[in-house]
Amino acid sequence: MKVLKWILYGALIAFVLGSLSVGGMYLYYKDELPSVAELREVRLQTPMQVYSSDGEMIAQFGEIRRIPVRLEDVPQTMIxxxxxxxxxxxxxxxxIDPIGVARAFFQLLASGEIQGGGSTITQQLARNFYLTFEQTWTRKIKEAFIALHIENQLEKNEILELYLNKITFGHRAHGVGAAAQVYYGKDLDQLTLAEMAMIAGLPKAPSTMNPISNPERARDRRAVVLGRMLAEDKITEAEYQSALAAPIKTRVHSAEVTMNAPYLAEMVRAEMVARYGEDIAYNSGLKVYTTASAKQQRAAQRAVQHNLHAYDERHGYRGVEAQLWSAKEDEEPLPVATVVERLDEFRPIGLTRPAAVLEINEASRAATIVFADGEQAQLAWANVAWARPFINRERQGQAPETINDVISPGAVIRVRATESGWRLAQVPEPSAAIVALRPGDGGIAAAVGGYSFANSQYNRAVQAERQVGSNIKPFIYSAALANGFTLATLVNDAPINQWNPGSGIAWRPRNSPDVYEGPIRVRQALAKSKNVVSVRLLRAMGVETVVNYLTNFGFEYDELPRNESLSLGSASMTPLEVARGYAVFANGGYLIEPYFIERIVDNQEQVIFTARPKVACVECQPAERDVLPAPQVITEQNAFLVTQAMNSAVWGGGSWAHKTGWNGTAWRIQRSDAITKHAGRNVAGKTGTTNDVKDTWFSGFVSGLVTTGWVGFDNLENALGSTTMNSNLDAAEQPISGTEAGAKTALPMWIDFMETAVEDVAAEPFDVPPGLVSARIDLATGKLSRASDYTTRFEYFIPGTAPTEYVDNSSSPTVFGDDDSIF
Incomplete structure (x- = not known):
């Protein structure tokens, strides 16, 4: 009895001391326990997702991939x-599970170290949210207290839901929703029993037991999960055996990106980080909806890439990327498996895929090629015939006669998919950019900053400041129309010789081509891009007057040259800045602010930001429609008149039947049935080419969409060069030859994009604004005419500027610049 008594006393003392110890530890760690509000409102780190305006995912940003799910949406089998x-x-x-604690205690006694295991789901949740994974008594004690605290504050189902959304599964997947997508590319309700068991086994060691990194260990762990489910009567023997035999088929599945727009996505990422900081931007589950439509963005990407391939093909083939063996030296061909393995050294870039030539069949004039995944395909002669040798950017070699003249077995080449099959290709050397704006409010409809974002993250659409060449001329002409000139004013299109006493040389700006027509109307001069006329107009107004005027279009005063070269486009601007300037003409004279984020939605599907752009509103008052009015920087009449001149750049003028017809520099748009069918004749635009053809541009618009395209080399020293006709190709296959220029190099890209983009733009005419008058003029003199034949046309004038004299045979026309030195 005395022994029993002392045992009871000892137990009581141990209980009291234990209780005091537990209570003391609780008080010690109390301040570190999470609050009730923190537990209920815990923020699951969820990546930012970027979407097109019509809901297609463009990109996902954030180290942690998580797709939060509700417990009721998790299949019971997975639970x-x-x-x-x-x-x-x-x-x-x-x-806290006493059995698990006891097991951990006996492991401690046996090994002398704290072992893993024994933790309940609640303890794992506590550890994942609030603690580290170090095996220490301090962490274990905190884990236990937090687990008890969680159980006291949350329902069991709330705890399980948090656990299933928080736990790590490897390959940056956090939560069961992300794990299903990363490993299987499926939603939870699409998973098989074997796949659910695989995912359920990952929390034990997600980095070493996942089916991608270690398929065998993953298979063994899956078997453990299935065995426990069978022992718990959660599955039948037949289900167990079937799932146990299921193959391990998995790979890393990327986010469900359905539209490739990396340059636009990077613009959004940088803007979101600037607004909210990295933590909130990357981990708060924000959804960002851009102003770009998927259809127009895809069209822009395609136009840039196809146009650069067209340029590259007409300048010649630079050769294969490697030679794995040489048939000429009687080397033995490598086994196909070895060839496939070697192809892993080469990565896809843009539209191109690396491939190796296995053999060439002379009879069929085709090559058998193999890709890095083992797939084999045929490369037909018709898709190789373009590949005459590249000598330099000005010269190409003789056209090949056979496929053997271009490639041989063992060659590592690049190909791209076309409607006619695989086509020999190479990564284009030059760069290009397209940016399209809604002129009414500045929303970016599409933006592409280069051939391949993986190859170069430099976004030329918004970062590349390049000389604009003749793309500057509509702004110069707008200034002229605001300073007394009209579309009918005659200006002398003749060479200029201006002596510079400081340098001892003469400045002789030339037309391109070097053709001069004498007296020419302002409308026609802009449509034909007459350089000397632009110089004379700027000279008449004065450089400072023009510089000040150009700031109306959003161009920086300090960035504009203070000399007459400004009239020929010596100023450097980004494609986005140029497009914004052209939008002023398209919207009736208003300066809009480009933007690309339409709205932002938080992880509770609440809209936290909606763009309120400044709107070009010709007819409404600022208070109407709750709009922010864009400032009117030029008159509606001036904008219309410049648009008219750029419209003539597309459609030309005169009478072809009477041999007086002429084309503007953008005449190739006439051939586009897709554009003209939609917009009719309501298309306006202007080419741009710089000295030595280092930069080529085209900017133009239809109602509702302004687009600027640029093509050039990133290296400012490189010119785009020229080409000759390829004797292997017919005229339809090589529509462009000669010296590269805005009309040949940038305009085809613009047309390719707009043929698709205009389908979603309202077709509206270029309506004549109030405050203008029209009068029939004589085309040769710009004076009034009583005739109504091909020698005349109706022209638009601001009241008070229309000619007052009628043409007759006794008087000479008034020509501005006629007193200049002419050579």
Whole structure:
């Protein structure tokens, strides 16, 4: 009895001391326990997603991939798999499982070290949210207290839902929703039993037991999960055997990006980080909807890439990327498996895929090629015939006669997919950019900053400041129309010789081509891009007057040259800045602010930001429609008159039947049935080419969409060069030859894009604004005419500027610049 008595006393003392110890530890760690509000409102780190305006995903940013799910959306079979594996008594214990604690205690006695295991789902949740994974008594004690605290504050189902959304599964997947997507590319309700068991087994060691990094260990772990489910009567023997035999088929699935727009996505990423900081931007589950439509963005990407390939092909083939063996030296061909392995050294870039030539069939005039994934295909002669040798950017070699003149077995080449099959290709050397704006409010409809974002992250659409060449001329002409000139004013199109006493040389600006027509109307001069006329107009107004005027279009005063070269486009601007300037003509004279984020939605699907752009509103008052009015920087009449001149750049003028017809520099648009069918004749634009053809541009618009395209080399020293006709190709296959220029190099890209883009733009005419008058003029003199034949046309004038004299045979026309030195 005395022994029993002392045992009871000892037990009581141990209980009291233990209780005091637990209470003391609780008080010690109390301040570190999470609050109730923190537990209920815990923020799951979720990546930022970027979408097109019509809901297609462009990109996903954030280290952690998580797709939050509600517990009721998790299949019961998956819940059973987790509970059977991780915590069989989850719904019975209070956050700590005594059996698990006892097991961990005996492991400690046996090994002398704290071992893993024994933690309930609640403890794992506590550790994942609030603690580290170090095996220390301090962490274990905190984990236990936090687990008890969680159980006291949350319902069991709330705890399980948090756990399933928080737990790590490897390959940056956090939560069961992300794990299903990363490993299987499926939603939870699409998973098989074997796949659910695989995912449920990952929390034990996600980095070393996942089916991608270690398929065998993953298979063994899956078997453990299935065995426990069978022991718990959650699955039948037949289901167990079937899932156990299922193959391990998985790979890393990327985010469900359905539209490739990396340059636009990077613009959004940088803007979001600037607004909210990296943590909120990357981890708060924000959804960013851009102003770009998927259809127009895809069209822009395609136009840039196809146009650069067209340029590259007409300048010649630079040769294969490697030679794995040489048939000429009687080397033995490598086994196909070895060839496939070697192809892993080469990565796809843009539209091009690396491939190796296995053999060439002379009879069929085709080559058999193999890709890095082992797929084989045929490369037909018709898709190789373009590949005459590249000598330099000005010269190309003789056209090949056979496929053997271009490639041979063992060659590593690049090909791209076309409607006619695989086509020999190479990564284009030059760069290009397109940016399209809604002129009414500045929303960016599409933006592409280069051939391949993977190859170069430099966004030329918004970062590349390049000389604009003749793309500057509509702004110069707008200034002239605001300073007394009209579309009918005659200006002398003759060479200029201006002596510079400082340098001792003469400045002789030339037309391109070097053709001069004498007296020419302002409308026609802009449409034909007459350089000397632009110089004379600027000279008449004065450089400072023009510089000040150009700031109306958003161009920086300090960035504009203070000399007459400004009239020929010596100023450097980004494609976005140029497009913004052209939007002033398209919207009736208003300066809009480009923007690309339409709205931002938080992880509760609440809109936290909606763009309120400044709107070009010709007819409404600022208070109407709750709009922010864009400032009117030029008159509606001036904008219309410049648009008219750029419209003539597309359609030309005169009478072809009477041999007086002429084309503007953008005449190739006439051939586009897709554009003209939609917009009719309501298309306006202007080419641009700089000295030595280092930069080529085309900017133009239809109602509702302004687009600027640029093509050039990133290296400012490189010119785009010229080409000759390829004797292997017919005229339809090589529509462009000669010296590269805005009309040949940039305009085809603009046309390619607009043929698709205009389908979603309202077709509206270039309506004549109030305050203008029209009068029939004589085309040769710009004076009034009583005739109504091909020698005349109706022209538009600001009241008070129309000619007052009628043409007759006794008087000479008034020509501006006629007193200049002419050579």
């Amino acid at each position: 059973d798999a987790f509970l059977a594996t991780e915590d069989q008594r989850f719904y019975e214990h209070v956050g």
